[in-house]
Amino acid sequence: MMDENKVLMTGNQAIARGFYEAGGQVASSYPGSPTVDILQSVKDNYKAEIYSEFSVNEKVALEVAIGASFSGARAMVSMKHVGVNIAADPMMTFTQSGTNGGFLLVTGDDPGMASSQNEQDNRIMGKFANMAILDPSDSQEAKEFTKLALKVSEENSTPVMLRITSRLCHSRSAVELCERFEPEPDGFEKDKSNFNMIPPNTFEKQHSMKSRIEKLQQKAVNMDINIFEESKNKDFLIITSGIVYNNIKELGLDIPIYKLGMIYPLPIDKIRELSSEYKNIIVIEEMTPFIENELKINGISCEGKKYFSFTGELGIEEIEMGLKEAGVVKEVKYALKKNDHAVPRLPMFCAGCPHRPVFDILKKSGKTVVGDIGCYSLAAIFPLEVLDVEISMGSSLGIMKGIAKANALRGKAEPIVAVIGDGTFFHSGMTGMVNMLHQIDPKDNMTIIILNNGTTAMTGGQHTASSGSYSKEDDMNVDMRKLLEGMGFDRVKIVDQFKYKSAKETIEAEMKHNGLSVIITTRPCALKFKVKEPQFYVDPQVCIGCRKCVKTNCPPIQMKKYEGIEKLKSSINPDMCVGCSVCAQVCPVNAIKRSK
Incomplete structure (x- = not known):
């Protein structure tokens, strides 16, 4: 029977709980799988003690948390791995300045790309930004590492990254609940040398960052989150971290393991000491050989990606196969059989999804269509297969313009369409939209369709800046048409895509129009707003x-x-x-x- 002080939590929920217990006061995010439920859990459970918001993008979310930290509050910002790219500009400078209140950046990496367009390893981003990086292995550690990260941040005046993966975000394990610590923020104290990151202040900060990492590396040796499990076997030592550790333990091997809780900076002196006791060091980690490379840089002989894949998740089957190749085990007991994979399910738009008629019209048109990130990304795959390009948040507008201009230089001007959702438009599409007005040729035939369904649907229905037009509960109601006209767009059409024939006529007319035009659709997300009419x-x-x-x-x-x-x-x-x-x-x- 589970202890009454323990509950089952996902990794996301545990991080929210850890932030609450640590006395967190300001939390921000932009919704993105696999981390979206961190802030949602804060909103659902701890809104009396913690101010929280889904900001319009990750950069703004990071800046909100930075401001809170500067004012002495414990702050957390969470985002998926590619969201850190959006936030990188302020992040790379903020890590130079000293924090006041504890600052935590949670990044959700996605080995295997279950819900992402790439598989970037943000441990590299953390090192690049000179941040300490913690890597929990289960929900209990996710909670405790959240609390520890804020403590480390305050004691060392540094932002700290908590790096988790999709499997840990969504899997459940027991978490022990504790009381909340109530900090007393001391407010914003003016310090131009610390908060104004311009020369000559930044020269000194470069040396401060280097010194900070060196001190953390010395402290890492004695951190109890770096755990050494001994064994009589002296032939091999496994070094690992995160949820991969639990998969290794499932194999029940009698082999020494050094489980790292802090993966940057590494406790190099401790690992160097251990390396003298063991013949072979095997590093087991998902995605890039981050730990492996750090050891090799420091002259510690080891192997890792020689035996384990650089992409995807490492389950017990993949780990056992790699260990067999390395000579650690002789027989394989958990080999994945070819027919063990689940039957694939075709991703589809929801019943009543307002995107469907738009893409049905575009498919029949046969025109080149540049897509963006959101539910409408499904239009790239079977059976619709409408989108010809799909790269990143807000990229559709710049890419469409580049294609159109290149085609014009070849004397092959032809209609091209870009589609973008309202959440993505406010996230990173507005800058690309303004840039459309630069050097426009009347012969450029470009049609932009903004799919305004009033929500960030793919991640669970969080608000956008125009959600207020569909729901009184949302406090933001930006009039998209007025915004575009204020930018300088003089050809903006509004369509109800459920009036199929008139929507088709408008879209086809705009695709024939020589010049730049914008179409805004008006139907809300059927799932978020529970649209239901007689069937x-x-x-x-x-x-x-x-x-x-x-x-x-x-x-x-x-x-x-x-x-x-x-x-x-x-x-x-x-x-x-x-x-x-x-x-x-x-x-x-x-x-x-x-x-x-």
């Missing part, structure tokens, strides 16, 4: 089986065999249908009708 049904006697409704990629629609009818006809699952009406509008014979 539709198919009259099989009228249906001709043309599958035009099926091609809209709506989950409730499928072909089926009706009794007494030889040909397959379409059908609509009434439990899934939310009554958006798009299928009825594309049906050429009016076989799809709304129920009473």
Whole structure:
């Protein structure tokens, strides 16, 4: 039976709890998997003690936390791994200045790219920024390391990174609950030499950063979060960190392990001492050979990526296979069989998703379409396969312009479309939008479609700057049309994409227009705002089986065999249908009708 002071928590929830127990006062974030639930847990459970906000992007979120730290408050900012790229500009300078209140940056790395466009290893970013990096292995450590990170930050006047991975973010384990510590922030004390990061102040700060890391490296030797597990086996020593440690332990091997809690700076003196006792050192870590390279830089012989993949997660099967290749184990007991993989499930837009009619129209147009990051990224894959380019948040606008200008130089000006969601537009699209006005040629045929569904849907329905137009509960209601007209755009169209025929006419007309035009769609996210109208049904006697409704990629629609009818006809699952009406509008014979 579990202790009454312990509860099951995900890693995300445990970090939120740790921030609460540590006396955290200001938390900020931009929603992104796998870390989105950290701030959501703060909002849901600790709003009386902690000010929290989903900022418009990671850069702003980091800056909010920086300001709180400067004022003596314990602050935390959380984001997915690629979010750190957005925040890198202030981060790389902030790490020069001394913190006041404890400052924690939580980054969620995504080995295997379960919900990301790349697999960057932010341990490298932490070192690049001269930050200490902690790497917890379970939910209990996630909570305790959060508290420790804030303490380390204050004692050493340095920002600290807590690096977690998708598996730890979402997996659950027991967490012991403790009381909250109540700090007393001393407020903002003016110190121009510390907070004004301009020459000549920055010259001295470079030396301060170097000295700070060297002192932390000495302290790391005695940190109890770096744990050495002894064994009689002197042939091999495994060095590891994070959730990989638990996977190694699942193998039940009689082998010494040095489990690192702080992965930068490393306790080099301790590892050097251990290296003299063991014939071989094997480093097991996901993604890049970060720890392995740090050891080799310091002249410590080891191997790692020689036996273990540089990409994806390292489960017990992959670890055991690597250890066999390294000669640590003789037999493999957990080899992954070819048929053990789960049957893949096709990602689809939700029933009633307002993006679907837009992409149905674009697919039929055959035009080049540049996509962006959000739910609408699904339009890049089967069965829609509309998006021709998909790179990063807010990139669609600049990329579209670059393609258009390059085509014009070749004498092949042709229509090109960019799609971007409202959350992404406010996150990092506005700068690209303003840049569209620079050196515009009347012959440039560029159409921008802003999919304004009022939420950051892909990460769970967090607000955007225009959510207030759909919900009174949201305190931000930016009028996107007025914003664009204020920027200087004189051709802005508003469409209701559930009025399929008129939306199609508008989109097609703008794609034919020589020049720059913007279209804003107006339907909200069906899932977030719980859109539900009387459902539709198919009259099989009228249906001709043309599958035009099926091609809209709506989950409730499928072909089926009706009794007494030889040909397959379409059908609509009434439990899934939310009554958006798009299928009825594309049906050429009016076989799809709304129920009473």
